[in-house]
Amino acid sequence: MDYKSTLSVCPYCGCGCSFYLETIDGKLVGTKPSATSPVNNGKLCVKGWKVHEFVQSPRRLTNPLLRKNGELVEVSWDEALDYVAAGLKQIKADHGPDSIAFLASAKITNEDNYVLQKFARAGVGTNNVDHCARL
Amino acid sequence: MTNSIEELAGADTIFVIGSNTTAAHPLVADRLYRAKKNGATIIVADPRKIQLALTADLYVSQALGSDAALINGIAHIIIKEGWQNQQFIDDNTEGYEQFKALVEGYTPERTTELTGVSKEDLYFIAEKYAKAPAGSIVYCMGITQHTSGVDNVKSLANLAMLTGQIGRESTGVNPLRGQNNVQGACDMGGLPDVYPGYQKVDVPEIQAKFAKAWGAELSPKAGLKIPDMLTGLNDGSVKALFVVGENPMMSDPDQHHVEQALKKAELLVVQDIFDHQTAQLAHVVLPGASYAEKDGTFSNTERRVQRLHKAVEPVGNSKADWEITQEISNRFGYPMNYASPAEIMEEIATVTPQYGGISFARLEGEGLLWPCPNQDHPGTKFLHAGGKFARGKGLFHAIEWRAPAEVVDEEYPLWLTTGRAHVHYHTGTMTRNSPSLHALMPEGFAEINPVEAERLGVGEGEMLQLTTRRGTIQAKAMITERVRPGMVFVPFHFMEACANVLTNPASDPVCKIPEFKVCAVKLDKAA
Ligand code: SF4
Numbered sequence: 001m002d003y004k005s006t007l008s009v010c011p012y013c014g015c016g017c018s019f020y021l022e023t024i025d026g027k028l029v030g031t032k033p034s035a036t037s038p039v040n041n042g043k044l045c046v047k048g049w050k051v052h053e054f055v056q057s058p059r060r061l062t063n064p065l066l067r068k069n070g071e072l073v074e075v076s077w078d079e080a081l082d083y084v085a086a087g088l089k090q091i092k093a094d095h096g097p098d099s100i101a102f103l104a105s106a107k108i109t110n111e112d113n114y115v116l117q118k119f120a121r122a123g124v125g126t127n128n129v130d131h132c133a134r135l
Numbered sequence: 136m137t138n139s140i141e142e143l144a145g146a147d148t149i150f151v152i153g154s155n156t157t158a159a160h161p162l163v164a165d166r167l168y169r170a171k172k173n174g175a176t177i178i179v180a181d182p183r184k185i186q187l188a189l190t191a192d193l194y195v196s197q198a199l200g201s202d203a204a205l206i207n208g209i210a211h212i213i214i215k216e217g218w219q220n221q222q223f224i225d226d227n228t229e230g231y232e233q234f235k236a237l238v239e240g241y242t243p244e245r246t247t248e249l250t251g252v253s254k255e256d257l258y259f260i261a262e263k264y265a266k267a268p269a270g271s272i273v274y275c276m277g278i279t280q281h282t283s284g285v286d287n288v289k290s291l292a293n294l295a296m297l298t299g300q301i302g303r304e305s306t307g308v309n310p311l312r313g314q315n316n317v318q319g320a321c322d323m324g325g326l327p328d329v330y331p332g333y334q335k336v337d338v339p340e341i342q343a344k345f346a347k348a349w350g351a352e353l354s355p356k357a358g359l360k361i362p363d364m365l366t367g368l369n370d371g372s373v374k375a376l377f378v379v380g381e382n383p384m385m386s387d388p389d390q391h392h393v394e395q396a397l398k399k400a401e402l403l404v405v406q407d408i409f410d411h412q413t414a415q416l417a418h419v420v421l422p423g424a425s426y427a428e429k430d431g432t433f434s435n436t437e438r439r440v441q442r443l444h445k446a447v448e449p450v451g452n453s454k455a456d457w458e459i460t461q462e463i464s465n466r467f468g469y470p471m472n473y474a475s476p477a478e479i480m481e482e483i484a485t486v487t488p489q490y491g492g493i494s495f496a497r498l499e500g501e502g503l504l505w506p507c508p509n510q511d512h513p514g515t516k517f518l519h520a521g522g523k524f525a526r527g528k529g530l531f532h533a534i535e536w537r538a539p540a541e542v543v544d545e546e547y548p549l550w551l552t553t554g555r556a557h558v559h560y561h562t563g564t565m566t567r568n569s570p571s572l573h574a575l576m577p578e579g580f581a582e583i584n585p586v587e588a589e590r591l592g593v594g595e596g597e598m599l600q601l602t603t604r605r606g607t608i609q610a611k612a613m614i615t616e617r618v619r620p621g622m623v624f625v626p627f628h629f630m631e632a633c634a635n636v637l638t639n640p641a642s643d644p645v646c647k648i649p650e651f652k653v654c655a656v657k658l659d660k661a662a
Binding site: 004006007008009010011012013014015016017018021023026027028036037038039040043044045046047052054055056057059060061062063064065067072077080081082083084085087088089091094095097098099101102103104105106107108109110111112113114115116118119120121122123124125126127128129130131132 | 351432
């Protein structure tokens, strides 16, 4: 049995509490607040205590899906990524870069957001990047 | 936030406006309770009698959408009584005379008429805040989700400058960010008019700097905000929408309008960890990895950049968002080859002055509060130290109160407001997939006052029908004094009783925040 505890940060509200995710053999089993965090000093709210629960939910999306004949069906990464890249390229060629828009996210990491807006601005060539901060 | 979370515990007066802190930001609420125990005066202004109101020294229930009037009225009293910090105003600000002239018109009589807050209460707030050795303002979506959202925020900044309650320990104007990495998404340039670090896309020198760093030609034109993207989809000027980690079908106002726009996309790509209503409309759905399955950083509401560490492998074939984007970019013809998030942060530090001294190695432990411009900088606990503002001097904005975009009338006679419940988060994709949290609050509801319940003849838990100009939903009645007569509250986490079928997409002219916090509604007992 392999027990690990890994320091992480809450994905819910903007407080940014930190905690240790407890895993046994690669399964998430619990959450322990970080006692030394200056944000939460060993505390968590009800959402934080249960923050490990949704990660390995059977309802997670696990494969890329592509719409074929009106239905979303599982496909390989290669097929999905080729489809997206080719589609974006075609639309840019036909209608210009500003016909493409991106929604970044308040739920993904800084690094994820940085790479996404860089792709939009430097790759596609549009500043059409926004996120739901206002919501 | 201008100041850090922990500093709140040391404030002498805390004015909380439009923030249901115990429900939406529990660990900030923890500081408010501690401040109270240390003898601080806690003042809560919220149309709904939220939990924090029960422990506050003063609770006032301002009329929905009257915040700017309330704040101007408080400023009026401060100036009339000579409680302003003239030294701070003279040394550090501009525009005071125009501001003073404008708030002259917000006499206590008129303010009471507009807000429903009594003269005594206005005086109490003005005095306790202005005279406190350290006074702090805390606000959230109750202030921003209005057609006058930007004005409301500026009004609060006026109040802090007027009294010099900024740039010192335990003072400041402190917005609580609704989602965990709103701060980071903004810092990283997830906005149409700025590159990372709030550097304007239409300033030629800045554009040149990024063009060089990224090895690409860049557009000099600010991009579209979300409502304009939807309009663009509708009129055909936008053809493709790439959505990461969001469910605009549920989080945006006027769901029917959003659906219509999304359905027009030639290419709709949704990248997320769970299936949701927006993904259902997509042409391609890409499975992202959750916070527990990747390395990276989040920036919290106090500007603290913190490290998350990969605890488990991504489920199934899901992948970290940055990896997916990188692979698309490579196929698209703009090569990227980051080996890890640490490497991405190295690049972020070179182009983002506020993050200049931030690296994964330095973040181990407590993280760092930006601005952190270089490797030796310890980070910044509070902004504007000594009254220094980014633009040189702090600018007062003379702001008139404006009525909400939609007001009650004969057909829609009640005020509707929306918000969060403590157990759930945002559109519920994560919390409603958490068995314990789902069990605590399995379904949506609508809060109504006992007076309304009696008028309609509905009992606790009976079904109500709510109708606005946008649509109709049904929800169980929760009968409570938390809301005044004439008002209804609906949380927005539940798709089967979706508050955003009802809400008004009218938005602030500057920042386009929709007016989630107020519209007119009709209430019936469900047949
Ligand atoms: S544990 Fe609760 S208070 Fe802390 S960040 Fe998560 S949701 Fe916010």
